[in-house]
Amino acid sequence: MIDSASAPVKRFLVFTDLDATLLDHKNYSWQPAAQAINYLEVNGYPLILCSSKTLAEMVELARELNTNSPIISENGALIAIPVDHQLSGQLRGKSTYKNYRLKHDGISRQEILGVTDELRGEFDYQYEGFSDWTVAEISQKTGLNMQAAEHAAKRFATEPIIWDDTFQRWQDFESAIAGRGIRAVRGGRFIHLMGQTDKAKGMLQLTKYYRSGYPETLWTTIGLGDSHNDIGMISEADIGVVIPNPRSVKPLHLEGAHIIQAQYPGPIGWNRVVSDLVLSSSQNVARNSKD
Numbered sequence: 209m210i211d212s213a214s215a216p217v218k219r220f221l222v223f224t225d226l227d228a229t230l231l232d233h234k235n236y237s238w239q240p241a242a243q244a245i246n247y248l249e250v251n252g253y254p255l256i257l258c259s260s261k262t263l264a265e266m267v268e269l270a271r272e273l274n275t276n277s278p279i280i281s282e283n284g285a286l287i288a289i290p291v292d293h294q295l296s297g298q299l300r301g302k303s304t305y306k307n308y309r310l311k312h313d314g315i316s317r318q319e320i321l322g323v324t325d326e327l328r329g330e331f332d333y334q335y336e337g338f339s340d341w342t343v344a345e346i347s348q349k350t351g352l353n354m355q356a357a358e359h360a361a362k363r364f365a366t367e368p369i370i371w372d373d374t375f376q377r378w379q380d381f382e383s384a385i386a387g388r389g390i391r392a393v394r395g396g397r398f399i400h401l402m403g404q405t406d407k408a409k410g411m412l413q414l415t416k417y418y419r420s421g422y423p424e425t426l427w428t429t430i431g432l433g434d435s436h437n438d439i440g441m442i443s444e445a446d447i448g449v450v451i452p453n454p455r456s457v458k459p460l461h462l463e464g465a466h467i468i469q470a471q472y473p474g475p476i477g478w479n480r481v482v483s484d485l486v487l488s489s490s491q492n493v494a495r496n497s498k499d
């Protein structure tokens with residue numbers, strides 16, 4: 209018979225994409241998910257933001273959400289853990305940003321720019337990227353306000369560019385950078401140059417930290433997202449949640465016993481699924497303790 213005092217505690221570890229998942233695609237509000245976020249907080253279930261956004265952008269949101277959990281930014285290329293967090297010792301000796309310790313995965317932005325500047329110098333490729341622009345120009349090209357543009361410019365591991373050359377020359381450029389370990393991921397207007405990282409790798413790395421840092425806890429990971437760059441995170445989580453995105457030209461179709469399809473887009477769908485998961489798990493705990 210298992211002694212209940214020494215039985216492992218089961219907890220959720222939640223990894224979520226932001227745009228069109230936790231945040232409404234129009235007004236960037238997370239408010240419709242406030243109830244579920246509160247359930248996570250009162251149960252001590254970490255909420256880990258995992259996005260292609262920069263750390264500077266995400267730190268602001270983490271502050272707003274009142275979460276002191278680690279952050280995965282720039283599509284998994286950067287893991288950041290608050291200095292005062294129990295797991296920050298996992299990143300001892302690494303670089304810092306504000307009150308976060310950082311871990312870069314793979315190639316840095318400086319290394320990416322080293323390769324692409326060399327190619328542009330040699331072959332005169334016509335493109336421009338964030339590193340070529342002032343904050344005012346980034347603001348004008350992205351539609352972000354000046355403060356948001358300043359945050360978007362603080363990049364560690366990815367470089368967004370706008371290609372302004374022929375398709376043939378794009379193919380030459382893309383294969384040249386691929387040979388140096390850099391891949392190109394198409395977003396809306398920008399092409400993002402980055403190393404061989406993705407959100408799933410960041411999620412698995414952090415899950416490892418949680419499992420070794422809290423050995424008394426049985427963690428169940430939940431991964432939520434709406435787009436193609438979320439597929440790895442959703443499918444490799446213990447429970448994967450697809451948030452429908454009616455604006456997507458290629459909606460996600462994932463199948464599996466561990467996949468939940470949210471009924472509603474954005475934070476409304478997020479709220480419903482996460483609330484149901486938390487409530488049904490606490491009912492199970494209550495039922496088990498009565499047994």
Ligand SMILES: [Mg+2]
Binds near residue numbers: 227433
């Ligand atoms: Mg998204």
